[in-house]
Ligand SMILES: Cc1cc2nc3c(=O)[nH]c(=O)nc-3n(C[C@H](O)[C@H](O)[C@H](O)COP(=O)(O)OP(=O)(O)OC[C@H]3O[C@@H](n4cnc5c(N)ncnc54)[C@H](O)[C@@H]3O)c2cc1C
Ligand code: FES
């Protein structure tokens with residue numbers, strides 16, 4: 332005999348919704364269009380399900396992307412760049428040979444996110460679309476000038492990843508738009524990059540500050556091009572433009588990197604929260620920018 | 634909310650009553666079940682398939698007590714919608730012992746006294762299994778990183794790490 336047990340959960344719960352599992356991007360877009368503002372895309376669910384259980388997010392329709400195969404995987408582009416499907420898992424990004432070799436900062440960002448379990452579910456598209464200022468793949472994608480490929484009711488468009496963010500948790504994506512991939516331009520020779528974050532706990536924590544840096548050296552060993560992007564210190568991830576310009580054309584040195592760190596500090600508008608005060612965050616930006624520049628330099632020289 | 638009541642609640646909209654059929658190969662056995670799509674894999678495995686080894690600790694991906702291996706990947710089943718796993722091969726703690734014989738990991742957890750209250754242990758064993766399946770000779774650091782998403786309130790982790798290392802030998 333089957334006994335019916337009445338289970339009472341204290342654990343958080345989700346309200347009901349209509350569920351769709353399209354098999355193409357086109358189908359996903361038309362479902363989103365049909366269902367309007369009440370519909371939400373679901374990729375790995377590591378942000379959305381938490382929000383549905385705990386943060387009062389109650390979509391009337393959930394459109395899951397797990398059966399849309401075209402969104403998955405990493406491929407070389409004919410121009411030497413790399414294309415990463417939006418539905419690619421963090422662990423697959425972190426382990427990919429070309430990502431580790433040429434886009435090291437991105438492998439580092441994807442590799443520190445959450446736990447093994449989180450990285451086996453979380454997608455790179457979800458990390459960007461969720462638009463947390465602390466998103467660990469956002470600063471690395473920004474220093475490589477990655478572009479997002481976006482499909483919507485009116486066709487497709489591309490946009491620099493950094494222009495997707497409009498505030499904490501909000502993007503410039505229109506209703507019924509789906510990020511399909513990220514395109515990373517080819518990386519010139521003598522380029523090195525790094526991503527580091529500071530967290531109160533070593534793992535399973537969200538960045539207090541995240542810093543990503545990319546350096547390309549000229550033939551004479553001076554800095555040809557520098558990119559710096561800061562996470563968790565402003566409403567969106569931000570490029571430290573003045574620091575970047577101060578580095579270009581200069582010979583790398585500890586003093587130069589220290590002064591770039593100071594310029595990066597000035598670019599930020601950090602807040603105080605449980606993970607650290609604004610003052611501590613500002614201090615960290617200086618230290619971590621300097622440190623990341625050192626690591627990126629070593630990698631560029633290798 | 635109770636599982637028995639899901640069909641008798643007043644629906645928010647007509648289509649919200651709709652159920653979906655999902656098929657899993659769970660611990661080698663084919664199972665098919667009809668469910669409301671807002672249920673997690675964890676809820677369906679525990680409440681419908683009656684495999685209660687996986688536990689719900691936090692429900693938000695932080696504790697690892699609900700860990701399962703889905704299509705070869707360790708995941709937290711509290712953050713996976715049951716229909717997202719449709720067609721998948723799933724291993725829960727109930728499927729780790731084979732032919733009535735404990736898996737080396739299970740035996741080593743016992744031998745090392747790595748189990749206290751036991752709440753975290755199904756997830757710990759599956760995290761250990763997922764690690765050893767891909768990396769048969771992990772370092773201590775690799776073991777600690779592999780179980781970083783599994784919280785234990787009792788043991789202080791040392792004996793768990795030792796048990797996983799011993800199972801790797
Ligand atoms: C335990 C735990 C630890 C975590 N640790 C970290 C961490 O260290 N660092 C970090 O950055 N994050 C962390 N996160 C947050 C989360 O895992 C990441 O942001 C993850 O990358 C989100 O991806 P997802 O596929 O799970 O997104 P989902 O939850 O499926 O979606 C997130 C949002 O993006 C939208 N979306 C998803 N895909 C697309 C797409 N292709 N086009 C348009 N919109 C889309 C969804 O509608 C939703 O609004 C953690 C989460 C958990 C549960
Ligand atoms: S219950 Fe799933 S991680 Fe805690």
Ligand code: FES
Pocket residue numbers: 747748749750751752753754784785786787788
């Ligand atoms: S043995 Fe009690 S939580 Fe781990």
